[in-house]
Amino acid sequence: MERAEAGAAGSSLVHDQVVPAGSSSSRVIVHVDLDCFYAQVEMISNPELKGKPLGVQQKYLVVTCNYEARKLGVKKLMNVRDAKEKCPQLVLVNGEDLTRYREMSYKVTELLEEFSPIVERLGFDENFVDLTEMVEKRLEQLQSDEPSALTVSGHVYDNQPINLHDILHIRLLIGSQIAAEMREAMYNQLGLTGCAGVASNKLLAKLVSGIFKPNQQTLLLPESSQDLIHSLNHIKEMPGIGYKTTKRLEALGISSVRDLQTFSSKILEKELGISVAQRIQKLSFGEDNSPVTPSGPPQSFSEEDSFKCSSEVEAKNKIEELLASLLNRVCQDGRKPHTIRLIIRRYSSEKHYNRESRQCPIPSHIIQKLGIGNYDVMTPMVDVLMKLFRNMVNVKMPFHLTLLSVCFCNLKALNTAKKGTIDYYLTPSLSTTSRSGKHSFKMKDTHMEDF
DNA sequence: TGGGGTTAT
DNA sequence: ATAACCC
Numbered sequence: 001m002e003r004a005e006a007g008a009a010g011s012s013l014v015h016d017q018v019v020p021a022g023s024s025s026s027r028v029i030v031h032v033d034l035d036c037f038y039a040q041v042e043m044i045s046n047p048e049l050k051g052k053p054l055g056v057q058q059k060y061l062v063v064t065c066n067y068e069a070r071k072l073g074v075k076k077l078m079n080v081r082d083a084k085e086k087c088p089q090l091v092l093v094n095g096e097d098l099t100r101y102r103e104m105s106y107k108v109t110e111l112l113e114e115f116s117p118i119v120e121r122l123g124f125d126e127n128f129v130d131l132t133e134m135v136e137k138r139l140e141q142l143q144s145d146e147p148s149a150l151t152v153s154g155h156v157y158d159n160q161p162i163n164l165h166d167i168l169h170i171r172l173l174i175g176s177q178i179a180a181e182m183r184e185a186m187y188n189q190l191g192l193t194g195c196a197g198v199a200s201n202k203l204l205a206k207l208v209s210g211i212f213k214p215n216q217q218t219l220l221l222p223e224s225s226q227d228l229i230h231s232l233n234h235i236k237e238m239p240g241i242g243y244k245t246t247k248r249l250e251a252l253g254i255s256s257v258r259d260l261q262t263f264s265s266k267i268l269e270k271e272l273g274i275s276v277a278q279r280i281q282k283l284s285f286g287e288d289n290s291p292v293t294p295s296g297p298p299q300s301f302s303e304e305d306s307f308k309c310s311s312e313v314e315a316k317n318k319i320e321e322l323l324a325s326l327l328n329r330v331c332q333d334g335r336k337p338h339t340i341r342l343i344i345r346r347y348s349s350e351k352h353y354n355r356e357s358r359q360c361p362i363p364s365h366i367i368q369k370l371g372i373g374n375y376d377v378m379t380p381m382v383d384v385l386m387k388l389f390r391n392m393v394n395v396k397m398p399f400h401l402t403l404l405s406v407c408f409c410n411l412k413a414l415n416t417a418k419k420g421t422i423d424y425y426l427t428p429s430l431s432t433t434s435r436s437g438k439h440s441f442k443m444k445d446t447h448m449e450d451f
Numbered sequence: 452t453g454g455g456g457t458t459a460t
Numbered sequence: 461a462t463a464a465c466c467c
Binding site for chain 2 (some may be wrong): 305
């Protein structure tokens with residue numbers, strides 16, 4: 001659909017437009033992408049790091065680094081040894097604890113939600129915002145006696161000229177102004193810089209946000225969308241086409257975006273299934289009708305640690321550590337998880353992705369004690385997790401794990417108890433005074449006395 | 452490859 | 461429960 005309208009670009013009068021205002025076929029989407037996010041958070045925590053080449057380390061990897069480090073040859077996900085070799089002055093900070101990154105990440109999302117509530121998170125450092133409605137409102141308010149009212153903010157992809165008689169151009173231009181305001185607010189209120197891309201769908205917004213890097217923004221006009229997608233050197237660079245699909249496409253002789261565009265739809269559907277085939281072939285044309293889905297609060301909380309583990313005692317200690325952190329997080333969230341999952345990774349040379357998991361409902365008597373801090377929820381939870389562990393790992397046989405992870409999911413708002421019902425008065429978290437939800441949980445803090 | 456997340460099957 | 465995707 002979006003392709004069809006792009007063809008009508010020659011028309012210059014607003015009333016020529018086939019697309020009615022506010023139609024779902026013409027959207028304004030912004031993708032906001034923070035610059036080297038973890039490194040920025042670290043430089044805010046410790047301003048002495050500013051100006052120095054900085055890497056954030058997890059285990060033996062530099063997972064991200066600031067631009068000073070990049071200039072000196074450090075890359076994302078580079079081995080610490082290689083990074084130090086390339087850049088001996090590199091300063092490293094440990095980034096295995098994501099707490100501060102996660103908190104800052106949600107501050108960014110919340111700031112963006114003030115512009116429009118339709119904000120979708122992608123990882124900790126990217127957000128999509130659907131600006132369609134906001135742009136419509138600004139268009140209605142527009143008094144065209146101010147000359148600056150219709151000036152684009154930031155770059156335009158390919159330097160394509162804007163046609164002020166083309167309503168699609170005007171809407172995207174206003175989107176670029178909102179994007180600039182968002183970046184200003186992020187900097188003024190949170191001290192963070194980032195890039196933004198404005199386009200008519202999520203795929204194109206995401207691709208175009210990376211064109212001018214760091215701390216810049218780019219607008220994509222519909223006439224340039226084919227140039228943008230063909231600027232990709234390989235289909236693996238297309239968001240939505242991952243490792244597995246890339247391998248299967250390569251086996252079919254498909255490696256460029258144009259290969260995918262021109263490949264037989266029928267054969268692609270046979271090979272990948274109709275759903276994936278149709279979706280990725282549309283992506284290859286720059287078409288993406290997926291909505292910006294408001295993320296809201298997280299669907300799950302998890303903590304993981306990669307480490308060598310070959311005994312049940314080691315496993316139990318790690319599980320207690322992971323669980324203690326999770327309990328603090330869940331406590332602050334206010335909602336209660338109803339399912340718990342244990343994930344392991346077994347040591348085995350090959351096998352790209354090998355993880356196994358077991359999950360079970362959290363016993364209701366434990367759920368009730370969550371969030372009020374004073375009852376010992378650790379011991380019964382650890383018991384549950386160790387049962388899951390023994391269900392996956394035969395502890396009577398030698399084993400070697402390289403990762404343990406604990407996940408709380410199936411989060412429910414509060415409990416369904418309503419004021420005035422029996423349930424309400426039988427529910428400790430509701431009928432007692434404790435409603436702050438901010439009790440810290442310390443692992444080795446032995447006895448938590450009863451009320 | 453880390454330490455997270457999501458949705459679909 | 462796993463598999464795919466994203467960062």
